[in-house]
Each structure stands twice: as C-alpha cells, then as structure tokens.
Amino acid sequence: xxxxxxxxxxxxxxxxxAPKPDDAALAELARAVNERSRQLxxxxxxxxxxxxxxxxxxxxxxxxINNAIYDVERFGxxxxxxxxxxDVLLVTGPVTENMKFALQRAYDVTPDPKWVVAxxxxxxxxxxxxxxxxxxxxxKDIVPVDLHIKGCPPTPLDLLRGLLALMETxxx
Amino acid sequence: MFFxxxxxxTKPWPRxxxxxxxxxxxxDAFAAGTHSxxxxxxxxxxxxxxxxxEIHMAIYENATHKLAVATLPAPDGVFPSVARxxxxxxxxxxxxxxxxxxxxEGAVDTRAWLDHGKWRQAQPLAVQPAPRGDVATAVAxxxxxxxxxxxxxxxxxxxxxxxxxxxGHFRFSANGEAVVRLEEKLGYVHKGIxxxxxxxxxxxxxxxAGRISGDSTVAYxxxxxxxxxxxxxTVAPPRALYLRALMAELERIANHFGDVGAICNDAAFAxxxxxxxxxxxxxxxLCHALFGHRLMMxxxxxxxxxxxxxxxxxxxxxxxxxxxxxxxDKLMRIxxxxxSLKDRTNNTGHVSRKLVDxxxxxxxxxxxxxxxxxxxxxxxxxxxxxxNFDMPVLHTGDVNARLWIRRIEIAQSFAMIAQLxxxxxxxxxxxxxxxxxxxxxIGVVEAFRGDVLVWLRLxxxxxxxxxxxxxxxxxxxxxxxxxxxxxxxxxxxxxxKSFNCSYAGHDL
Numbered sequence: 001x002x003x004x005x006x007x008x009x010x011x012x013x014x015x016x017x018a019p020k021p022d023d024a025a026l027a028e029l030a031r032a033v034n035e036r037s038r039q040l041x042x043x044x045x046x047x048x049x050x051x052x053x054x055x056x057x058x059x060x061x062x063x064x065i066n067n068a069i070y071d072v073e074r075f076g077x078x079x080x081x082x083x084x085x086x087d088v089l090l091v092t093g094p095v096t097e098n099m100k101f102a103l104q105r106a107y108d109v110t111p112d113p114k115w116v117v118a119x120x121x122x123x124x125x126x127x128x129x130x131x132x133x134x135x136x137x138x139x140k141d142i143v144p145v146d147l148h149i150k151g152c153p154p155t156p157l158d159l160l161r162g163l164l165a166l167m168e169t170x171x172x
Numbered sequence: 173m174f175f176x177x178x179x180x181x182t183k184p185w186p187r188x189x190x191x192x193x194x195x196x197x198x199x200d201a202f203a204a205g206t207h208s209x210x211x212x213x214x215x216x217x218x219x220x221x222x223x224x225x226e227i228h229m230a231i232y233e234n235a236t237h238k239l240a241v242a243t244l245p246a247p248d249g250v251f252p253s254v255a256r257x258x259x260x261x262x263x264x265x266x267x268x269x270x271x272x273x274x275x276x277e278g279a280v281d282t283r284a285w286l287d288h289g290k291w292r293q294a295q296p297l298a299v300q301p302a303p304r305g306d307v308a309t310a311v312a313x314x315x316x317x318x319x320x321x322x323x324x325x326x327x328x329x330x331x332x333x334x335x336x337x338x339x340g341h342f343r344f345s346a347n348g349e350a351v352v353r354l355e356e357k358l359g360y361v362h363k364g365i366x367x368x369x370x371x372x373x374x375x376x377x378x379x380x381a382g383r384i385s386g387d388s389t390v391a392y393x394x395x396x397x398x399x400x401x402x403x404x405x406t407v408a409p410p411r412a413l414y415l416r417a418l419m420a421e422l423e424r425i426a427n428h429f430g431d432v433g434a435i436c437n438d439a440a441f442a443x444x445x446x447x448x449x450x451x452x453x454x455x456x457x458l459c460h461a462l463f464g465h466r467l468m469m470x471x472x473x474x475x476x477x478x479x480x481x482x483x484x485x486x487x488x489x490x491x492x493x494x495x496x497x498x499x500x501d502k503l504m505r506i507x508x509x510x511x512s513l514k515d516r517t518n519n520t521g522h523v524s525r526k527l528v529d530x531x532x533x534x535x536x537x538x539x540x541x542x543x544x545x546x547x548x549x550x551x552x553x554x555x556x557x558x559x560n561f562d563m564p565v566l567h568t569g570d571v572n573a574r575l576w577i578r579r580i581e582i583a584q585s586f587a588m589i590a591q592l593x594x595x596x597x598x599x600x601x602x603x604x605x606x607x608x609x610x611x612x613x614i615g616v617v618e619a620f621r622g623d624v625l626v627w628l629r630l631x632x633x634x635x636x637x638x639x640x641x642x643x644x645x646x647x648x649x650x651x652x653x654x655x656x657x658x659x660x661x662x663x664x665x666x667x668x669k670s671f672n673c674s675y676a677g678h679d680l
Binding site (some may be wrong): 128 | 385
C-alpha cells in the first residue's frame with residue numbers, strides 16, 4: 001500500500017480535464033436560477049440522488065462521476081445523504097407509483113432554493129416504461145424539473161456537462 | 173424426475189403438465205433438499221383466456237444438474253401452496269397473488285408483496301384486473317412481523333437510502349446495537365415490466381429485457397435472446413456466441429471490480445474504492461470502444477449480436493487485461509494484509525450452508541457458503557461448454573468469502589476472455605429470427621450476481637404472449653435478512669454490499 005501511495009505522489013493525476021458545460025443545459029437553466037440563489041449558494045452544490053424507479057443503469061454512471069477519472073468533487077459538487085442537506089435532487093427512473101410519495105416527500109424537505117435534475121431517458125420521458133400501470137409519469141409530472149440530462153444511461157461526461165452548466169449558472 | 177407423462181415442451185428443458193399430487197411431491201422434494209426451487213410464476217393466458225390460468229414451477233435436481241418445469245392448471249384461481257412446505261416460495265406466491273389474483277392455498281404469509289396499493293390497476297396480469305379500490309385498502313397497511321421483548325426498538329430505513337443506491341425499505345428490530353430481526357419490504361421500483369412484455373414484438377422485448385436490471389443488461393439480453401431462439405428455432409452463429417460470452421465476462425469483471433471497492437469503502441477503507449473505481453472505469457471505456465456502449469446495452473439481440481470486434485479490438489482487450497490483472501492482484505494483496513479491514517469482513521454477515529442450499533441461492537452468495545452452483549457449469553450453454561474454467565467455492569459464508577469469490581471469479585473471467593479471443597470463430601454476427609406462430613423457450617444465464625432465468629411464450633401473432641424474468645436476487649434477498657441477525661446495525665451496509673442484490677431485477 002505504501003508503495004502505491006508513494007507512486008501516486010509522483011505520477012500525474014488520472015483525472016480528465018473539465019469538459020465544457022452543455023450549451024443546451026445552460027439555456028434550460030437560465031430560467032431556473034435567479035440572482036438571490038446565486039448569492040446564497042456561492043460555488044458549491046450538494047446533491048441528493050433519488051432513484052424513483054430506475055433499472056440502476058443511471059445509478060452506475062452517477063457513481064462513476066465520483067471516481068478518480070471524472071472527480072466531480074473538484075467542481076464543488078458533492079453528494080449528500082439527506083435531502084435536507086441538498087441544493088439539488090438528481091432523480092432517475094420513470095417514477096413508479098410506489099416511489100411517487102417518497103420522491104414528493106424528498107422534494108418537500110429539500111430547502112429552498114433548490115433544483116431538480118431529471119437524469120436519463122426514463123426520468124425525462126418515461127423511456128421504455130412509459131404508459132405502464134405502475135409508472136406515474138416522467139419526473140416533471142411529479143415535481144418541477146430545472147434540467148434534463150438524456151441518455152440510456154447518460155455517460156459520466158454527459159452528467160458532468162449538465163452539472164457544470166448548473167454550477168456555472170448558479171455561481172455566475 | 174417425478175414425471176410420468178410426456179413433456180409438452182422441451183426447449184431446451186422439458187415442461188410437464190402435472191396434477192396437484194405431483195405438484196405437492198415437488199414441494200416435498202424441495203423441503204427434503206434433493207431439488208431446488210428455480211422459479212415460480214403464473215400465466216393467465218391474456219392472449220387466449222379460454223386456456224385458463226396455469227402456475228409454472230422450475231425445478232433443479234441437485235444431484236443430476238437437470239432442470240424441468242412443472243405446470244399446474246389453476247382453473248379455479250387457486251393452487252396448493254409450495255411455501256407451506258418450502259419457505260423460499262413465499263415471496264413468489266405473494267407476487268403471483270399481486271400480479272394474477274391466483275391464490276396459494278394453505279400459504280402462511282398472505283400479505284401483498286410488490287403491490288403497495290398504489291398501482292392504477294390491481295392484479296395487472298389477470299384476465300380481468302381487479303378494481304383498484306377493492307385491493308388498495310387491503311394492501312395499504314403493511315403489517316411487519318412483530319418483535320416483542322424488553323429493550324427492543326425498531327429502526328425503519330428507506331425507501332430512499334443514504335447512498336446512491338436503489339430504493340427499498342428495511343425494518344430493523346434491534347436491542348441496543350444488535351439486530352434481532354431484519355425484515356425487507358421491496359417493490360418500490362416495480363415498473364410493470366411483465367405487463368409491458370405482453371403483446372410486445374421480439375425487438376421491443378429485447379429493449380425491455382436489457383433494462384430489467386441495468387448492471388446485468390448483458391446477462392438479461394443474453395438469457396432473453398436464448399429464450400427467443402429456443403422458441404423460434406433460431407440458431408445464432410458461432411461468432412455471435414463468442415462475442416456474447418466476451419460481453420458477459422466484461423460485465424462480470426466490471427461489476428466485481430465495483431463491488432470489491434464498494435464493500436471495502438463501507439468498512440471505511442476508501443483507498444480500495446479509489447483504485448477499483450479506476451479499474452471499473454477503464455473496463456467500461458473499453459466496452460464503449462469495442463461495442464459502442466459503456467454497459468453494452470442492446471448489443472445482444474435475438475439471433476446474434478449487433479457489433480463486432482476486429483484484430484485491433486482484440487489487442488485492446490489483451491492490453492487492458494494484462495494491465496488490470498496486475499494492478500488488481502496488487503490491490504487484493506493489500507486487502508489481504510490489512511488486518512483492520514479483515515477484522516470488519518471476517519465473520520461478519522454469516523450465511524450457513526444449510527440456508528443457501530435451502531434457498532437455492534446462486535452466485536457469490538451461494539458459492540461463498542459452499543453451494544457449488546454456477547449456470548455456466550451446471551446448466552452449460554454455448555460457448556461455456558467449450559471453455560476451460562473452475563468454479564470457486566468457499567465455505568466460511570461471511571462478507572470476506574463473498575468478496576474473495578469475486579476476486580477468484582475475476583481471475584477466471586480473464587482466463588475465459590483469453591480463450592474466447594484466441595478461438596473466436598469467423599463468420600456472421602446475426603441470423604434472422606425465424607417467424608413463428610406460438611412457441612416457448614427458456615434461457616438461463618449466469619449474471620455477475622447469479623443465475624437469471626427467462627421464460628418466454630410467443631402467441632399466435634408471433635408477438636410475446638408471456639415473458640417471465642427471474643433474477644438471482646429472489647433467492648438471495650431473504651438470506652440477507654438472515655445474515656444480519658446478531659450483527660450490529662453499523663455492519664448492515666457491509667453485509668448489504670457483499671450481497672449487492674438487485675432491487676430493479678426483483679421488483680420488475
């Protein structure tokens with residue numbers, strides 16, 4: 001272990017350079033962020049992830065943005081264990097009827113100002129599960145959504161671009 | 173096995189129509205331990221209601237490694253409970269009630285399971301779904317099993333958990349820190365997949381199968397494709413079979429990398445997650461470079477595969493393998509030398525041999541507790557029947573054993589990939605799926621967490637009349653409840669991660 005740690009001191013970081021924020025995401029977000037929330041939040045965002053019925057593919061890629069290659073924390077973005085500590089809800093899945101109540105509760109206890117990011121095709125449109133008796137609809141049918149990140153699942157780079165756009169809009 | 177009649181289908185395992193007496197004999201065999209319950213589901217024949225409802229039960233004979241399906245007609249909407257003799261059937265029977273309204277007679281636990289009273293339709297797979305109102309009130313108040321005693325308290329956890337994981341509810345009854353009982357409540361990510369399958373064409377079915385459990389998208393697409401090929405008499409070309417196995421092993425390695433790091437991270441050893449996170453990421457980037465998708469979704473289709481690799485691609489795999497193997501070995505030596513970490517994983521979350529045998533638990537959960545079952549070995553399918561590999565089995569049944577099984581399996585998968593690349597046959601990637609009217613088939617594939625079964629029946633129009641996917645998690649989730657008993661609540665994340673059961677694959 002010691003030699004691996006020593007080696008990591010002298011070898012360059014594996015982390016990739018920051019990607020450019022997504023232009024489309026910037027445009028979508030322009031409406032969602034006002035001056036006051038910019039002042040309140042400064043340069044960091046706390047995210048609470050809510051799986052509202054995903055197949056767990058999106059969760060795998062959200063995990064990936066925390067790895068050393070993408071290292072989302074360098075941008076001041078970190079994941080929190082409670083919606084009460086969060087600025088952003090990152091919601092995946094076609095919102096099952098069985099998760100609708102829990103998602104609504106999580107939204108209600110997230111303090112203002114807050115943003116909701118719908119992650120993945122299911123969260124954006126219901127995906128392949130749209131119309132099922134067990135799905136309540138896309139995330140925007142349940143809670144207000146400020147940013148959509150498409151993909152099945154979105155790649156870590158897609159996620160980073162979207163979150164950076166959010167970051168940039170909030171702290172501009 | 174127990175069957176005196178001729179099978180009604182043999183694709184690729186026999187299915188027999190049985191009477192109640194034979195049905196009960198099967199349940200007795202599970203209880204006696206000579207056979208394992210491999211699946212239990214119903215078919216209400218929505219495409220032809222006059223055919224009446226049937227209950228299907230997949231049976232695995234432990235000594236001979238043979239699989240069969242017993243089918244019991246249930247024209248009156250009831251069938252003899254298997255769970256009253258063999259508890260592992262309980263959640264499956266409760267699900268049959270929720271989905272079809274077919275009642276297991278004599279069952280001890282009659283609570284709803286997947287239905288929380290919120291779906292817009294009750295008994296959605298029945299010919300006549302029940303009016304929502306009638307069933308909603310009955311299932312809304314879920315009665316957890318009572319635990320009484322001085323100093324006991326309950327800790328409810330979920331459905332939303334602290335980490336980036338899937339939703340489910342855990343009810344801990346604890347005395348101080350020691351867990352007296354854990355009871356799971358699942359079904360939160362139920363999306364109605366089985367209903368969406370009904371009437372879907374084969375291509376849409378493949379999309380759905382690939383999204384049953386995202387971490388096992390290759391395994392499910394593989395099992396579904398095999399079931400369709402059995403039902404239609406389609407033969408996938410040899411090159412496609414090799415590419416499927418290559419993808420399946422890449423998926424296994426990527427998931428095992430992630431799990432090994434995540435287990436250690438839950439014991440506060442973040443160093444391991446940092447490094448296995450990079451190994452996993454490099455694996456997914458390789459998959460993207462080879463097959464155009466990081467998780468390899470929708471690459472396996474009925475009839476074959478949609479993407480090929482060339483010589484340069486094969487070299488890329490070899491280079492990745494040589495580097496990853498070396499680095500992973502080094503990490504596992506660090507794991508093995510870290511006494512403070514081993515102190516957390518050794519003897520934690522113990523599951524006995526008796527329990528894994530009884531539940532027929534597959535994957536690393538079974539193999540870490542002495543149950544030697546791996547679908548690639550015991551129910552072999554191409555191309556695994558031509559590959560040279562071992563099935564690791566350990567006996568200590570704790571978190572450490574479940575982690576160590578993964579470690580050995582990664583090495584086995586590397587060896588398999590080397591063989592696949594060396595012997596990759598040339599030729600076509602995909603055969604057209606033969607058009608059929610009616611037909612049925614079974615696909616069983618070893619996913620990273622255990623065996624998945626897909627049973628498929630095509631209707632007269634050639635579309636899917638019924639498709640039932642059964643995840644390995646069905647027979648692992650109940651053992652998680654057993655593993656945490658007498659451990660402390662703080663060790664639950666560690667136990668849970670060492671199981672890494674699928675919520676999505678279970679809830680459907």
